[in-house]
Amino acid sequence: MHSLDPAAHLTRVRATTPLVHNITNHVAMNPMANVLLALGASPAMVHAREEAAEFAALAGALTLNIGTLSPHWLDAMDDAARAATAAGTPWVLDPVAVGATRFRREAGDRLLALAPSVIRGNASEILALAERTGGGRGVDSTAAPEGAEAAAASLARRSGAVVAVTGERDLVTDGTRLARVAGGHPLMPRVTALGCSLSGVVGAFLAGAEDPFAATVAALASYAVAGEQAGEAARGPGSFAVAFLDALHALDATTLTEHARLELTDAP
Ligand SMILES: Nc1ncnc2c1ncn2[C@@H]1O[C@H](COP(=O)(O)OP(=O)(O)O)[C@@H](O)[C@H]1O
Numbered sequence: 179m180h181s182l183d184p185a186a187h188l189t190r191v192r193a194t195t196p197l198v199h200n201i202t203n204h205v206a207m208n209p210m211a212n213v214l215l216a217l218g219a220s221p222a223m224v225h226a227r228e229e230a231a232e233f234a235a236l237a238g239a240l241t242l243n244i245g246t247l248s249p250h251w252l253d254a255m256d257d258a259a260r261a262a263t264a265a266g267t268p269w270v271l272d273p274v275a276v277g278a279t280r281f282r283r284e285a286g287d288r289l290l291a292l293a294p295s296v297i298r299g300n301a302s303e304i305l306a307l308a309e310r311t312g313g314g315r316g317v318d319s320t321a322a323p324e325g326a327e328a329a330a331a332s333l334a335r336r337s338g339a340v341v342a343v344t345g346e347r348d349l350v351t352d353g354t355r356l357a358r359v360a361g362g363h364p365l366m367p368r369v370t371a372l373g374c375s376l377s378g379v380v381g382a383f384l385a386g387a388e389d390p391f392a393a394t395v396a397a398l399a400s401y402a403v404a405g406e407q408a409g410e411a412a413r414g415p416g417s418f419a420v421a422f423l424d425a426l427h428a429l430d431a432t433t434l435t436e437h438a439r440l441e442l443t444d445a446p
């Protein structure tokens with residue numbers, strides 16, 4: 179068993195079926211809900227400002243995603259984040275394409291100031307949020323997680339959040355510890371919203387977790403193992419998307435322990 183024990187986190191998710199409240203983008207709405215259901219969580223996509231705060235306080239975790247943002251949604255996200263924090267509900271920020279436009283940069287800064295528990299993005303997004311470099315190509319990354327280690331660690335220290343940077347090999351840091359998570363499959367960035375869906379999965383693992391760093395590593399490790407297994411069955415992005423849901427659904431604690439490829443070290 180690994181010292182981070184991702185299997186214990188997966189077992190908790192399965193035993194508790196956490197309610198995950200998501201204010202996500204139009205593209206991710208359906209795939210993200212299906213990924214959360216396949217995992218064994220209970221997703222709810224609730225956006226209206228009139229109810230976002232009330233709902234966030236009921237949920238086991240909240241996730242905020244700026245992929246297809248509008249001013250009204252941003253206000254709802256602000257309300258939801260404040261309500262989550264007040265209720266002790268952990269929340270995840272997914273800063274989709276945060277470097278692309280001024281609206282996204284300002285939204286990223288505004289949500290960052292509300293103290294997310296975890297920030298999960300690709301390397302270009304984390305570089306843009308942390309230090310205004312690495313604009314990416316729209317929602318896609320043009321950088322690798324290896325090049326964002328120092329930026330992620332300093333963002334984690336500055337914000338108090340756990341920062342997860344995904345790509346071919348993911349990294350997770352709380353500013354003190356740094357974990358690398360290998361696995362996944364090259365078809366994953368060829369299926370839209372799999373990163374957004376992963377942010378939802380991080381939310382599911384945060385619900386009821388004592389250590390958000392270990393919970394985030396467990397979420398990414400579960401995704402990596404399911405991705406690897408789906409890749410063995412897939413013939414291209416279409417069959418991968420289906421195989422991935424099946425693999426996540428079938429993933430059990432023993433398989434996760436056997437196949438998770440994790441490294442734990444000190445943050446830079
Ligand atoms: N080349 C790759 N090989 C294996 N896994 C990958 C690769 N690129 C991305 N992934 C995986 O895809 C998932 C989504 O990550 P990513 O593509 O970085 O997010 P986003 O869609 O937000 O840009 C993560 O689990 C990540 O590990």
Ligand SMILES: Cc1ncsc1CCOP(=O)(O)O
Binds near residue numbers: 205370372
């Ligand atoms: C294509 C697209 N456009 C705006 S949001 C979005 C989905 C991005 O999903 P992911 O970050 O998981 O690739």
Ligand SMILES: [Mg+2]
Binds near residue numbers: 274299300373374
């Ligand atoms: Mg993304």
